[in-house]
Amino acid sequence: MDQSTATSPITDLPARSRSTSEADTARGDDRRSRDAGALVSVDRVSQRFDAPSGPVEVLSDISLTVQPGEFRVLVGPSGSGKTTLLRIVAGLDRPSSGTVSAQTSHGRPAHGAMVPQGRSVFPWLTARDNVAYGLKLRGVPRRERRARAEALLAAVGLDGSAALYPRQLSEGMRQRVAIARSLAVDPDILLMDEPFSALDEQTRLLLQEELLRIWHDTAKTILFVTHSLDEALVLSDRISVMGTRPGRIVATIDVPFERPRSIITVRTDPRYGPLYQRLWHHLREQAPRPHDPADARELSR
Amino acid sequence: MTTARRRPGEFLLSLAAPLVLLATWEWLARADIINPVYWPPPTAVLETARDQIVNGTLVADTRISLFRVLTGFVLGAVPGVVLGLAMGLFWPVRLLLMPIASAVYAVPKIALVPLALITFGLGETSKLFLVAISIVFVVVLSTMGGVLSLDPAYRDVARDFRASRWQVFTTVALPGTLPAIFTGFRLALGFALVVIVGTEFVSPGDGGIGDLIWESWQVLRIRVMFVGLVVTGLMGWGLTAALDLIERLVVPWEARR
Numbered sequence A: 001m002d003q004s005t006a007t008s009p010i011t012d013l014p015a016r017s018r019s020t021s022e023a024d025t026a027r028g029d030d031r032r033s034r035d036a037g038a039l040v041s042v043d044r045v046s047q048r049f050d051a052p053s054g055p056v057e058v059l060s061d062i063s064l065t066v067q068p069g070e071f072r073v074l075v076g077p078s079g080s081g082k083t084t085l086l087r088i089v090a091g092l093d094r095p096s097s098g099t100v101s102a103q104t105s106h107g108r109p110a111h112g113a114m115v116p117q118g119r120s121v122f123p124w125l126t127a128r129d130n131v132a133y134g135l136k137l138r139g140v141p142r143r144e145r146r147a148r149a150e151a152l153l154a155a156v157g158l159d160g161s162a163a164l165y166p167r168q169l170s171e172g173m174r175q176r177v178a179i180a181r182s183l184a185v186d187p188d189i190l191l192m193d194e195p196f197s198a199l200d201e202q203t204r205l206l207l208q209e210e211l212l213r214i215w216h217d218t219a220k221t222i223l224f225v226t227h228s229l230d231e232a233l234v235l236s237d238r239i240s241v242m243g244t245r246p247g248r249i250v251a252t253i254d255v256p257f258e259r260p261r262s263i264i265t266v267r268t269d270p271r272y273g274p275l276y277q278r279l280w281h282h283l284r285e286q287a288p289r290p291h292d293p294a295d296a297r298e299l300s301r
Numbered sequence B: 001m002t003t004a005r006r007r008p009g010e011f012l013l014s015l016a017a018p019l020v021l022l023a024t025w026e027w028l029a030r031a032d033i034i035n036p037v038y039w040p041p042p043t044a045v046l047e048t049a050r051d052q053i054v055n056g057t058l059v060a061d062t063r064i065s066l067f068r069v070l071t072g073f074v075l076g077a078v079p080g081v082v083l084g085l086a087m088g089l090f091w092p093v094r095l096l097l098m099p100i101a102s103a104v105y106a107v108p109k110i111a112l113v114p115l116a117l118i119t120f121g122l123g124e125t126s127k128l129f130l131v132a133i134s135i136v137f138v139v140v141l142s143t144m145g146g147v148l149s150l151d152p153a154y155r156d157v158a159r160d161f162r163a164s165r166w167q168v169f170t171t172v173a174l175p176g177t178l179p180a181i182f183t184g185f186r187l188a189l190g191f192a193l194v195v196i197v198g199t200e201f202v203s204p205g206d207g208g209i210g211d212l213i214w215e216s217w218q219v220l221r222i223r224v225m226f227v228g229l230v231v232t233g234l235m236g237w238g239l240t241a242a243l244d245l246i247e248r249l250v251v252p253w254e255a256r257r
Helices: A082-090 A127-131 A133-137 A142-155 A171-184 A201-218 A229-235 A263-268 A272-286 A293-300 B008-030 B042-054 B057-089 B091-106 B109-120 B124-148 B152-160 B165-201 B209-218 B222-250
Strands: A040-051 A054-066 A071-075 A097-102 A112-115 A189-193 A221-226 A238-243 A248-254
Touching: A040 A082, A054 A082, A054 A248, A071 A082, A071 A229, A082 A097, A082 A112, A082 A189, A082 A221, A112 A171, A112 B152, A127 A133, A127 A142, A127 A171, A133 A142, A133 A171, A133 B165, A142 A171, A171 A189, A171 A201, A201 A229, A201 A263, A221 A229, A229 A263, A229 A272, A238 A272, A248 A272, A263 A272, B008 B042, B042 B057, B042 B222, B057 B091, B057 B124, B057 B165, B057 B209, B057 B222, B091 B124, B109 B124, B109 B165, B124 B165, B152 B165, B165 B209, B165 B222, B209 B222
Parallel strands: A071 A221, A071 A238, A112 A189, A189 A221
Antiparallel strands: A040 A054, A040 A097, A238 A248
């Protein structure tokens, strides 16, 4: 590896030099699915389940691409199929139709790692063994995986807690363990499913800052699911807004804030308000049609 | 691990109630307020216990009962865990065995004594069978419940890390179910003690603490009967303490009460 390149303590991958994304707004699904440079291409994916009342379409004709190093957020109300889409990208579920391909720039298949909520941390393993879990499955020797796990725990600020069990950790600490556990297998893309939704406000803010730092240091690609508009804006390069019944992408919005960024600075940026409003506008359209004529008038404006 | 230290007074406090009870009993018996023939004072029971230990009968009977409880426990618990895991992991197995498990679980196991005697005769086999059959479904249902109540998020994580089915079993299903398995063991231990003493009641001459209690009652050696009761209690207490210790070693991540 090039000596002059700054390397991250976690993965030995070159740290990125970031430029903010190009133009603005692509309305609807971004149809650049066969984009050669994309790390993940989701091409016209639909998902249907058979319910007693008949088939239910959970996802309808989803297409999106995620570029290497991109921080992409899927935002939408519950029932918009965000998690379903993430599970399909992770390979945990198979779509009813459509394809997902993931490939690095070297042409090798990209692999993702899910980062679920902190409650997914195994209660029967210590923080260290939780982080080393993926390495153990891969047959990495004990000493090596311990060393790596401890380095990762230090990277997420849990140096002193390696030997503790999850029930001895706070929810925020468990979430850090979950992030370190996914980073341990050095995935090309982190698939994060509302990882911070169970946290209190301060802890969430701290972990968001931390995640941005880790993302910047490791040059990982992140696909992040949330229902929080604020979280979507402060973290992402680009936001896919999802709608309900059936789950689909209703808008794709570029987020112009500079990198590296501080969350507080983003919130006080003059562009934050209008962007928030635009996101809300898209989501508001998804809400069940109100019968109140005043409300309906407001919508039609 | 950080467990709450006990305050020094707690131990004394937990000792107070039994001591007061024994002292009252002693006084009531010595003052002839209760009939000391049927309610011998605790000191007299203690004396009888010493004699019984010295002449070797008490140790022999205790050892016989302990052997039956422990062997029967293993004979019931091992298949119980295996069946419970299978029923939890595979729904066809669950559907197949659930009716039998629920039905046998509901039968008071003492009612099976005649059946065991007919099938296995009067010897040790019928006793071990009774202990085993009385606990197997307790362990089955508890284990199965443990598997079914595991958070699916754990399995998703394992699968996301490309764990094989066997690895999912050994690294998620099994450790995740251990606390429930031990809950089953704890219940099973109580059942096993009830059943072995009851079985020994109806097996005169085969030894064991139940035999001791029943026989001494029939010849009105009430003090010996009381010794038998005390030993039964101590046996239950000791076995539970041993199980707790094992659980702490095997399931170190669970909060201890």
